[in-house]
Amino acid sequence: MMMPENGHRAHGFSSAAFLDSDEILGELNLNGDETFMDAGCGDGHIAIKVLEDYNHKGTVYAVDIYDASIDDMETYKQENDVENLINIEADIPEGIPGVEDESIDVVLLVNVFHGFKASRKLDEAVMELARIVKKDGKIAIMDYKAWDVPKGPPTKMRSSPTDLEELFNKQGLKMTYLNEEIGEDIPEGKSHFLIMFEKE
Numbered sequence: 001m002m003m004p005e006n007g008h009r010a011h012g013f014s015s016a017a018f019l020d021s022d023e024i025l026g027e028l029n030l031n032g033d034e035t036f037m038d039a040g041c042g043d044g045h046i047a048i049k050v051l052e053d054y055n056h057k058g059t060v061y062a063v064d065i066y067d068a069s070i071d072d073m074e075t076y077k078q079e080n081d082v083e084n085l086i087n088i089e090a091d092i093p094e095g096i097p098g099v100e101d102e103s104i105d106v107v108l109l110v111n112v113f114h115g116f117k118a119s120r121k122l123d124e125a126v127m128e129l130a131r132i133v134k135k136d137g138k139i140a141i142m143d144y145k146a147w148d149v150p151k152g153p154p155t156k157m158r159s160s161p162t163d164l165e166e167l168f169n170k171q172g173l174k175m176t177y178l179n180e181e182i183g184e185d186i187p188e189g190k191s192h193f194l195i196m197f198e199k200e
């Protein structure tokens with residue numbers, strides 16, 4: 001269990017300390033009324049930023065497998081009287097309960113996707129993301145480049161944009177955007193890529 005800056009509990013490193021969430025959210029061009037999901041929200045700092053700094057009026061989902069993260073998001077919701085926040089404890093590849101088919105405009109996963117490779121649940125995760133996203137919605141994945149560098153997950157857990165494109169194509173999703181110059185400055189260059197998919 002980690003203790004991120006906002007005091008919420010998280011199962012893994014919060015990206016708040018080393019990624020610029022405004023840089024990430026800026027890629028999404030949110031207009032404020034979308035149904036947005038922070039999938040694998042951890043400490044929830046991205047969902048909270050969308051609600052607070054972007055004055056989001058649409059529904060925001062915060063989803064995580066770690067019950068303590070979701071408990072802390074529930075406390076945040078109640079203490080701040082945030083009506084448009086829905087927190088769900090779920091193992092994404094197993095299905096996100098309570099989320100209807102084709103109901104989400106934008107799903108964002110920051111430093112989450114490599115975990116599906118580690119648990120060998122890549123196809124299941126992509127199928128679930130494909131299920132929940134609207135026909136004209138987008139799935140945005142930001143993750144560590146598939147480099148053998150010290151910071152981040154082991155190299156064998158990482159996927160390249162080409163790997164992801166193959167996986168998503170199999171589920172009828174096409175790549176609509178790729179930024180390979182995003183994230184933290186490390187000696188090798190920018191640490192991350194951000195890739196987006198939509199239904200064909």
Ligand SMILES: C[S@@+](CC[C@H](N)C(=O)[O-])C[C@H]1O[C@@H](n2cnc3c(N)ncnc32)[C@H](O)[C@@H]1O
Binds near residue numbers: 010
């Ligand atoms: C490295 S943290 C990143 C958290 C947050 N997205 C951020 O950028 O700070 C990965 C998060 O994904 C969650 N996670 C991992 N596997 C998951 C799964 N199968 N379903 C839902 N959440 C998962 C973990 O519990 C953890 O909170």
